[in-house]
Amino acid sequence: MSSSTARSASGPGEVLVAEDLGVSIDHRNGSSTRLVEGLDLVIQSGSSTAVVGRSGSGKTTLLSVLGLMRPPSAGRLYIAGRDVGTLRPSVAAGLRNELLGFVFQNYSLVEHLSVFENVALPLMYGRRATRPQVRERVERQLTAVGLREFGRRRPRSLSGGEQQRVAIARALVRGPRLVLADEPTGALDTATGTSVMKHLQEATVEAGAALIVVTHDDALADSLHRRVDLSSREAAVAL
Amino acid sequence: MTTVRTVLIAVRDLRASPLRNLLTALSMLVGVAAIVAVSAADQLVVSAVIAQQEQQQGRASTYEATLPLGEEQSEDALKMHEVVRGAVTDADASAALVASEPVTLRAVDGAATSFNLIQVEGDLQSVYRRPVVVGTWPRPESTLSPAVALNQEAADKLGILEVPAVLRWEVTTDRSATVVVSAILTDGQTEATAYGTWSAIAAARAEAPPLAAPRLLLTSSTVSREVLEQVVTDAAHRVGLPGPIELRRVDTVAETQQTVATARAALFVCGIAALVVAVLGILNVGLATVTERSRELVVRRAIGARRRDVAAQVIGSALLVSLLVAAVAVATVILVVLGVVPRLTSAAAITDPVTVPWPAVRDGIAAALLTGLAGALAPAVSASRLPVADALRA
Numbered sequence: 001m002s003s004s005t006a007r008s009a010s011g012p013g014e015v016l017v018a019e020d021l022g023v024s025i026d027h028r029n030g031s032s033t034r035l036v037e038g039l040d041l042v043i044q045s046g047s048s049t050a051v052v053g054r055s056g057s058g059k060t061t062l063l064s065v066l067g068l069m070r071p072p073s074a075g076r077l078y079i080a081g082r083d084v085g086t087l088r089p090s091v092a093a094g095l096r097n098e099l100l101g102f103v104f105q106n107y108s109l110v111e112h113l114s115v116f117e118n119v120a121l122p123l124m125y126g127r128r129a130t131r132p133q134v135r136e137r138v139e140r141q142l143t144a145v146g147l148r149e150f151g152r153r154r155p156r157s158l159s160g161g162e163q164q165r166v167a168i169a170r171a172l173v174r175g176p177r178l179v180l181a182d183e184p185t186g187a188l189d190t191a192t193g194t195s196v197m198k199h200l201q202e203a204t205v206e207a208g209a210a211l212i213v214v215t216h217d218d219a220l221a222d223s224l225h226r227r228v229d230l231s232s233r234e235a236a237v238a239l
Numbered sequence: 240m241t242t243v244r245t246v247l248i249a250v251r252d253l254r255a256s257p258l259r260n261l262l263t264a265l266s267m268l269v270g271v272a273a274i275v276a277v278s279a280a281d282q283l284v285v286s287a288v289i290a291q292q293e294q295q296q297g298r299a300s301t302y303e304a305t306l307p308l309g310e311e312q313s314e315d316a317l318k319m320h321e322v323v324r325g326a327v328t329d330a331d332a333s334a335a336l337v338a339s340e341p342v343t344l345r346a347v348d349g350a351a352t353s354f355n356l357i358q359v360e361g362d363l364q365s366v367y368r369r370p371v372v373v374g375t376w377p378r379p380e381s382t383l384s385p386a387v388a389l390n391q392e393a394a395d396k397l398g399i400l401e402v403p404a405v406l407r408w409e410v411t412t413d414r415s416a417t418v419v420v421s422a423i424l425t426d427g428q429t430e431a432t433a434y435g436t437w438s439a440i441a442a443a444r445a446e447a448p449p450l451a452a453p454r455l456l457l458t459s460s461t462v463s464r465e466v467l468e469q470v471v472t473d474a475a476h477r478v479g480l481p482g483p484i485e486l487r488r489v490d491t492v493a494e495t496q497q498t499v500a501t502a503r504a505a506l507f508v509c510g511i512a513a514l515v516v517a518v519l520g521i522l523n524v525g526l527a528t529v530t531e532r533s534r535e536l537v538v539r540r541a542i543g544a545r546r547r548d549v550a551a552q553v554i555g556s557a558l559l560v561s562l563l564v565a566a567v568a569v570a571t572v573i574l575v576v577l578g579v580v581p582r583l584t585s586a587a588a589i590t591d592p593v594t595v596p597w598p599a600v601r602d603g604i605a606a607a608l609l610t611g612l613a614g615a616l617a618p619a620v621s622a623s624r625l626p627v628a629d630a631l632r633a
Contacts, residue, residue, distance in 0.1 A: 060631045060632070063631055067541070069541065069627045069628040069630065069631070070627075089545070089627075090545045090546070090547075093540065093544060093545040093546075093548075093627075094545070096541060096542065096543050097542060097543020098543075102538075102541050102542060102630070104631065108534065108535075110539075111535075112251070112254040112255040112256075113254075117251065121539070121542060122543055124244050124247070124544075125539075125542065125543035125544045126543045128241065128244075170542070174543075182631050
């Protein structure tokens with residue numbers, strides 16, 4: 001069972017709350033580098049947030065903290081009202097499966113699985129879904145991203161844009177509360193990137209989830225509800 | 240993660256690198272096949288080769304003494320046998336007195352044919368593995384004609400297809416007797432042979448038959464040769480024969496078992512060596528595969544797989560390959576045992592039906608699974624320790 005505890009101050013519609021959050025990376029020689037300090041952030045369902053900053057500013061590391069892949073170095077973090085600051089790895093894995101969806105920069109689809117199987121991958125872990133439920137959910141997501149007929153194909157037979165849409169379908173198939181995207185258009189040309197982002201935003205809103213996108217692209221950041229700028233160590237949150 | 244999910248993931252994993260899986264399976268197959276072969280050969284030797292030797296030379300620990308008696312001393316030979324039997328009955332040993340003479344037999348309306356008649360007194364079946372295939376022999380004493388048993392070769396010569404059948408025995412040049420074939424037995428001999436008890440032969444001849452060079456056979460797995468020699472010597476003294484009488488071992492079961500044990504040990508060592516090499520190969524390929532597929536594995540972790548799920552995926556794939564290898568090895572052995580062995584062995588020689596060597600099946604599956612597990616453990620641990628945050632590194 002989860003070792004997380006419910007946050008008494010959790011407000012309605014709040015998907016993620018960070019209080020005085022610090023993010024640092026530890027080095028093998030025992031030293032550490034602080035990347036983010038004192039970040040206060042509230043993410044509402046249906047909202048979209050861009051995380052921007054220069055290279056090496058800690059955007060991806062922050063995303064890994066928000067994605068429960070590493071613990072924060074300071075402060076408190078709540079997701080869906082649960083204190084998720086310090087979790088056992090197996091509990092974190094369960095919460096990632098249940099509450100979060102991920103879209104990676106280079107799609108990260110499993111090459112030897114079909115499109116259908118890739119989208120169904122999150123359903124292989126965590127809460128058990130019956131075979132009809134799996135089929136229904138996967139087909140719904142593939143339909144939403146316009147790839148219903150592509151279920152039997154292998155990822156390598158798809159274009160970059162199509163692969164990223166498959167990744168979006170995979171991120172949403174469990175019905176997550178929060179979708180975390182790391183440079184989702186980084187490997188795509190501008191037109192395809194715009195189309196994929198449109199899909200991602202629409203699908204996320206339709207799923208009632210919140211979206212956090214790490215990006216270098218100012219235009220993309222501007223198209224989202226707000227941005228978190230990590231250019232200085234003390235992150236600035238702007239609407 | 241449920242077992243069903245683990246199996247499903249493992250099955251899908253086979254598609255990741257089919258050629259590599261095939262090569263891994265082949266490297267494992269050599270060792271597993273060796274282990275299966277050792278186990279199956281062991282069973283075959285016991286059920287076929289040793290059975291054949293027990294049929295022809297005598298059961299394990301069979302000793303023979305040629306009695307220094309003339310043909311006219313048949314009564315002494317029988318008395319000595321009776322004394323020996325009485326002495327060894329309580330010692331878990333068996334004794335039989337055998338002698339042979341040429342006879343001429345013919346089927347009704349058939350031509351006269353020469354046979355070797357084995358005269359038997361005592362428990363022949365305890366000394367040799369010569370099972371009766373059809374009929375009953377020895378037959379209880381009755382008022383019917385004396386009964387003999389034939390081996391398959393003799394039955395074929397006389398055209399006897401079923402028992403009982405009536406034969407004429409040319410006892411002397413001017414007299415013949417009627418005998419009944421009450422059984423056909425398997426003795427593994429190529430020479431036409433008839434078997435008769437001393438009393439049946441005496442009845443047919445209407446006199447005590449001569450016992451030419453009678454041999455006393457003793458079988459015991461618990462009594463030593465020295466003790467048996469003493470028993471036989473004492474019996475000889477009882478009938479006025481000079482002693483001591485030496486016993487010589489006639490069966491070859493112990494030598495065969497020793498040869499089999501040596502061959503088995505050599506094959507087993509080869510099999511284990513091949514499996515160790517296979518384990519190292521699987522380990523090497525497994526670690527390389529984990530490195531190669533680290534991106535996929537951390538993505539799985541990111542979307543909800545726990546460390547043990549990833550470890551189960553790696554181990555499950557290896558075990559699945561192992562099971563396929565075991566299936567191929569076992570299928571090959573079953574094919575050889577059921578399809579080839581009966582063709583290579585004389586029907587008269589094999590007394591036990593050839594069956595599926597289940598211990599070999601068990602050993603093959605165990606060897607394959609242990610090899611797969613040993614080779615997959617380190618890669619599984621390595622895979623489970625991949626840092627999940629690497630999923631966000633391009």
